[in-house]
Amino acid sequence: MPVVTMTVNGEARSAEVEGRTLLVEFLRNHLGLTGTHVGCDTTQCGCCTVHVNGVAIKSCTALAVALDGAAVTTIEGLAQNGKLHPMQEAFREHHALQCGFCTPGMIMSAIDMVRRNGHALDERTVRKQLEGNICRCTGYHNIVTAVQAGAAAMKGQ
Amino acid sequence: MSHAASGEGIGQPIRRREDMRLITGKGQFSDDMNLPGQTYAVFLRAPHAHARIGAIDTAAALKMPGVLAVLTGKDLLADGLKPIPHTPLLAHPAEIIPENTDGTPVFTAPHYPLATDKVRFVGEAVAIVVATSIAAAKDGAEAIAIDYEPLPAVTDTVAAAAPDAPQLWDQHSNVALDARLGDAAATAAAFKRAAHVVKFKTWVQRITGVPMEPRAALSEYDPQTKRYMLHAGSGGAVRLKNDLATVLGVPSDDVRVLMYDVGGNFGTRGMIYPEFAAVAWAARRVGKPVKWLCERHEAFLCDYQGRDLAVEAELALDRDGTFLAMRGSNIGNAGAHTTNFSPLQKGVEIASSIYRMPAADFRARAVLSNTAPTRPYRSAGRPEVMYVMERLIDLACRDFGFDRVEIRRRNLIAPSELPYTNPFGMTYDSGHYREVMDRALKEGDWDGFPARRAEARARGKYRGIAVANYVDTATGQPRERTDITIRRDGVIDVVIGTVSNGQGHETTFAQCINEWFAVPVDKVNIITHDTDIVKVGGGTHSGRGMRLASYVMKIASDEIVEKGKRIAAHLLQAKPAEIDFTDGHFRVTGSNRSVGLFEVAAAALDQSDLPGELRGPLTATCDKVVKEAAFPYGAHVCEVEIDPVMGNVEIVKYTTVDDVGRAVNPMIIHGQTHGGIAQGVGQALLEHCAYNAADGQLMSGSFMDYAMPRADDFPFFDTFISEVPMPSHPLGIRPAGEGGTCPALAVTVNAIVDALADLGVRHVEMPATPERIWRAINGKKDVSIAKAEG
Numbered sequence: 001m002p003v004v005t006m007t008v009n010g011e012a013r014s015a016e017v018e019g020r021t022l023l024v025e026f027l028r029n030h031l032g033l034t035g036t037h038v039g040c041d042t043t044q045c046g047c048c049t050v051h052v053n054g055v056a057i058k059s060c061t062a063l064a065v066a067l068d069g070a071a072v073t074t075i076e077g078l079a080q081n082g083k084l085h086p087m088q089e090a091f092r093e094h095h096a097l098q099c100g101f102c103t104p105g106m107i108m109s110a111i112d113m114v115r116r117n118g119h120a121l122d123e124r125t126v127r128k129q130l131e132g133n134i135c136r137c138t139g140y141h142n143i144v145t146a147v148q149a150g151a152a153a154m155k156g157q
Numbered sequence: 158m159s160h161a162a163s164g165e166g167i168g169q170p171i172r173r174r175e176d177m178r179l180i181t182g183k184g185q186f187s188d189d190m191n192l193p194g195q196t197y198a199v200f201l202r203a204p205h206a207h208a209r210i211g212a213i214d215t216a217a218a219l220k221m222p223g224v225l226a227v228l229t230g231k232d233l234l235a236d237g238l239k240p241i242p243h244t245p246l247l248a249h250p251a252e253i254i255p256e257n258t259d260g261t262p263v264f265t266a267p268h269y270p271l272a273t274d275k276v277r278f279v280g281e282a283v284a285i286v287v288a289t290s291i292a293a294a295k296d297g298a299e300a301i302a303i304d305y306e307p308l309p310a311v312t313d314t315v316a317a318a319a320p321d322a323p324q325l326w327d328q329h330s331n332v333a334l335d336a337r338l339g340d341a342a343a344t345a346a347a348f349k350r351a352a353h354v355v356k357f358k359t360w361v362q363r364i365t366g367v368p369m370e371p372r373a374a375l376s377e378y379d380p381q382t383k384r385y386m387l388h389a390g391s392g393g394a395v396r397l398k399n400d401l402a403t404v405l406g407v408p409s410d411d412v413r414v415l416m417y418d419v420g421g422n423f424g425t426r427g428m429i430y431p432e433f434a435a436v437a438w439a440a441r442r443v444g445k446p447v448k449w450l451c452e453r454h455e456a457f458l459c460d461y462q463g464r465d466l467a468v469e470a471e472l473a474l475d476r477d478g479t480f481l482a483m484r485g486s487n488i489g490n491a492g493a494h495t496t497n498f499s500p501l502q503k504g505v506e507i508a509s510s511i512y513r514m515p516a517a518d519f520r521a522r523a524v525l526s527n528t529a530p531t532r533p534y535r536s537a538g539r540p541e542v543m544y545v546m547e548r549l550i551d552l553a554c555r556d557f558g559f560d561r562v563e564i565r566r567r568n569l570i571a572p573s574e575l576p577y578t579n580p581f582g583m584t585y586d587s588g589h590y591r592e593v594m595d596r597a598l599k600e601g602d603w604d605g606f607p608a609r610r611a612e613a614r615a616r617g618k619y620r621g622i623a624v625a626n627y628v629d630t631a632t633g634q635p636r637e638r639t640d641i642t643i644r645r646d647g648v649i650d651v652v653i654g655t656v657s658n659g660q661g662h663e664t665t666f667a668q669c670i671n672e673w674f675a676v677p678v679d680k681v682n683i684i685t686h687d688t689d690i691v692k693v694g695g696g697t698h699s700g701r702g703m704r705l706a707s708y709v710m711k712i713a714s715d716e717i718v719e720k721g722k723r724i725a726a727h728l729l730q731a732k733p734a735e736i737d738f739t740d741g742h743f744r745v746t747g748s749n750r751s752v753g754l755f756e757v758a759a760a761a762l763d764q765s766d767l768p769g770e771l772r773g774p775l776t777a778t779c780d781k782v783v784k785e786a787a788f789p790y791g792a793h794v795c796e797v798e799i800d801p802v803m804g805n806v807e808i809v810k811y812t813t814v815d816d817v818g819r820a821v822n823p824m825i826i827h828g829q830t831h832g833g834i835a836q837g838v839g840q841a842l843l844e845h846c847a848y849n850a851a852d853g854q855l856m857s858g859s860f861m862d863y864a865m866p867r868a869d870d871f872p873f874f875d876t877f878i879s880e881v882p883m884p885s886h887p888l889g890i891r892p893a894g895e896g897g898t899c900p901a902l903a904v905t906v907n908a909i910v911d912a913l914a915d916l917g918v919r920h921v922e923m924p925a926t927p928e929r930i931w932r933a934i935n936g937k938k939d940v941s942i943a944k945a946e947g
Contacts, residue, residue: 100176
């Protein structure tokens with residue numbers, strides 16, 4: 001079986017995996033990083049969103065072997081030195097989560113939205129660009145608020 | 158620290174304690190759990206909607222690499238497993254129990270974890286394969302050969318109730334319950350003298366709950382202790398334990414259920430699933446831990462689904478628009494098993510909503526069909542009947558010229574008439590219905606609407622507005638228990654039989670404890686996750702979480718204070734009657750002598766000079782059956798804008814006023830309302846579990862086919878809280894979880910029809926998709942409506 005090596009949350013991690021192993025399986029089952037969730041089997045719900053080389057992808061639709069050598073950031077790697085990422089802080093402050101299952105993917109998507117669009121996100125942009133992340137609990141109201149607030153707070157980073 | 162100073166008590170919008178782990182990836186959901194040496198289960202599911210099961214050949218499957226076991230319904234019967242113990246009707250003391258008009262018992266059928274004789278819906282589990290990996294188990298499942306004898310199937314609600322419909326169970330017709338509620342004679346008389354009668358026929362389509370965390374189970378059997386452990390998220394740990402023990406045929410103490418974070422419920426996760434029992438049984442059979450993860454396509458096939466009510470209703474009015482009576486027929490589609498008829502029950506008993514209705518006469522039928530079993534989904538039964546009532550009112554206004562607000566004001570029950578017993582026998586206890594509706598109209602700027610409509614029309618868009626009222630009878634499991642212990646180390650343990658599925662109990666329950674004991678919220682342990690600790694409790698459903706938890710926590714807390722006063726009296730050399738308890742301290746009235754709560758707890762453990770009954774842990778238990786129902790109510794105003802060319806609906810403004818009696822954490826309550834609205838609007842505009850009528854195949858089996866609400870389907874909501882205390886609750890609390898959904902179907906569809914009224918559109922069935930709206934505008938026959946209207 002091939003050995004895959006990635007820099008995950010700043011650390012070099014390796015594991016022997018089957019060729020068909022998905023990135024999300026590599027993270028959850030081989031590395032024990034269970035903060036990245038699997039909510040569907042058709043790449044729609046966005047619960048499994050992580051950053052690969054700084055860009056958000058759905059880790060349920062990428063093969064681990066294809067990402068050998070990549071730098072991956074998961075929800076576990078966002079907080080630095082015990083300090084929450086501004087987007088994490090915004091989700092907490094604005095009650096943007098209830099059951100919390102979609103939350104890691106939402107936060108990873110939101111951060112990438114800021115990378116793509118800058119810090120002044122209008123409501124319409126946020127709503128349109130959350131198309132790939134499904135939440136069943138919140139009606140998205142507080143998620144949209146949190147993404148806008150988190151985007152603004154990331155400015156000083 | 159006083160609770161006032163901490164700002165964490167009842168009424169404070171404090172941030173949630175559970176969030177820190179959930180936003181950092183440290184939540185513990187069911188699929189995050191693993192055990193050494195675990196194996197993996199996959200279920201082989203029925204490809205037919207209705208078929209007799211012939212020979213099952215498992216030989217090839219058992220030879221596949223890594224396959225450890227293949228178990229079928231035959232094995233299950235041989236091992237003496239029992240059917241899932243369903244109680245389809247709610248027996249809560251405040252509930253009205255429908256009975257068959259012919260006096261026969263309500264039909265219940267045995268529901269085994271694996272099909273034994275026939276498969277009755279596509280996706281029903283037929284065999285469980287256990288292997289060393291999921292992939293190996295899937296390969297094994299593919300190698301099983303089953304001889305099916307396909308039978309005619311029926312999925313449609315009205316068709317399933319017909320006498321000549323394909324019959325699911327040999328021992329009974331598809332109509333499991335056929336009841337009649339109300340007063341037929343009085344209703345007939347009222348209709349005879351009515352100036353106006355309006356009729357409405359509809360189908361409240363089937364949808365599914367879709368909690369974002371798919372179900373998962375991890376089970377282990379210990380042959381030494383003969384105990385089963387099941388780790389699986391559910392709406393209640395204790396009920397799952399008891400039901401699992403029943404199916405396995407073992408004493409309930411031989412089962413331990415664990416659950417930590419649960420990724421949504423909405424009723425979907427409210428009871429045991431066949432797979433949970435099969436996984437536990439398989440763990441014993443293979444002698445290793447067994448793990449199962451439900452894939453999303455399986456969830457669409459076999460999660461318990463919701464709604465699915467076929468309705469024919471009529472409303473009789475006098476010349477002034479005063480309601481005289483209503484009558485009709487509700488048929489609830491129970492699916493393939495007699496799992497749960499409470500949506501039918503809880504709907505029909507409040508079909509007249511909070512309007513004065515002198516008489517009513519309704520037939521209520523529960524029918525079986527070749528579809529996934531149904532059970533309560535977000536406010537079971539109530540959104541359906543609120544939709545019918547509010548549609549009847551708006552249709553009456555349109556046909557007979559009444560004003561939509563004035564007719565509601567005229568017929569809303571006034572505070573002076575409460576308690577009010579509706580024509581089905583349900584008694585509403587309290588509420589300021591008209592005041593709440595008027596507030597919603599004001600916040601939703603009802604009066605300013607004509608200008609907005611004109612402005613939209615100038616842009617070629619059609620705007621509509623509607624208001625809808627609701628009442629939500631909350632009952633559920635009436636018994637709840639708590640054990641509260643004051644620990645010497647400054648921590649309070651609260652053991653309770655509810656489970657948070659996202660409602661934030663660790664925060665809100667702790668806020669109650671903070672209010673009474675002035676202990677920081679972070680020093681309160683809410684313990685719900687382990688049935689070896691939590692012995693009694695009804696779980697989280699039917700607006701019972703905070704309502705019953707606060708009820709029993711308050712009684713137990715008061716008992717602790719009383720006990721603490723007696724201990725403090727000893728310590729402070731005073732009489733118990735001279736001791737006050739404020740801000741976490743016991744004080745001798747009129748002096749500066751005091752002792753803290755935790756010092757008292759330590760003294761009770763340490764001091765041998767205390768009377769015997771005061772020695773030991775400072776603890777109290779409340780185990781109570783709460784017999785009263787709760788009645789949250791409120792009003793929503795929805796404003797939509799429709800593109801008449803494409804048929805797209807945009808919700809431009811959505812305003813709610815929900816009476817929650819007393820808001821423990823307003824931030825969380827607003828969040829509950831937001832989510833509830835989205836689930837209701839999702840039904841009105843998007844969602845539908847679609848079965849192919851010809852062969853019973855599910856056509857909405859993935860997120861590509863089932864239209865989930867997305868962020869761009871909504872605006873920001875304007876949600877307001879009303880607090881008229883509920884008299885039967887010690888803190889005045891009404892449930893807050895279902896109000897968002899209850900009137901959302903009604904208000905959304907009424908707004909759409911209002912928008913299109915000038916185009917001659919009288920009704921649009923749910924989901925009101927762009928295609929349906931386009932067809933309604935363009936006068937094309939809507940095949941779906943035609944079907945619903947028979």
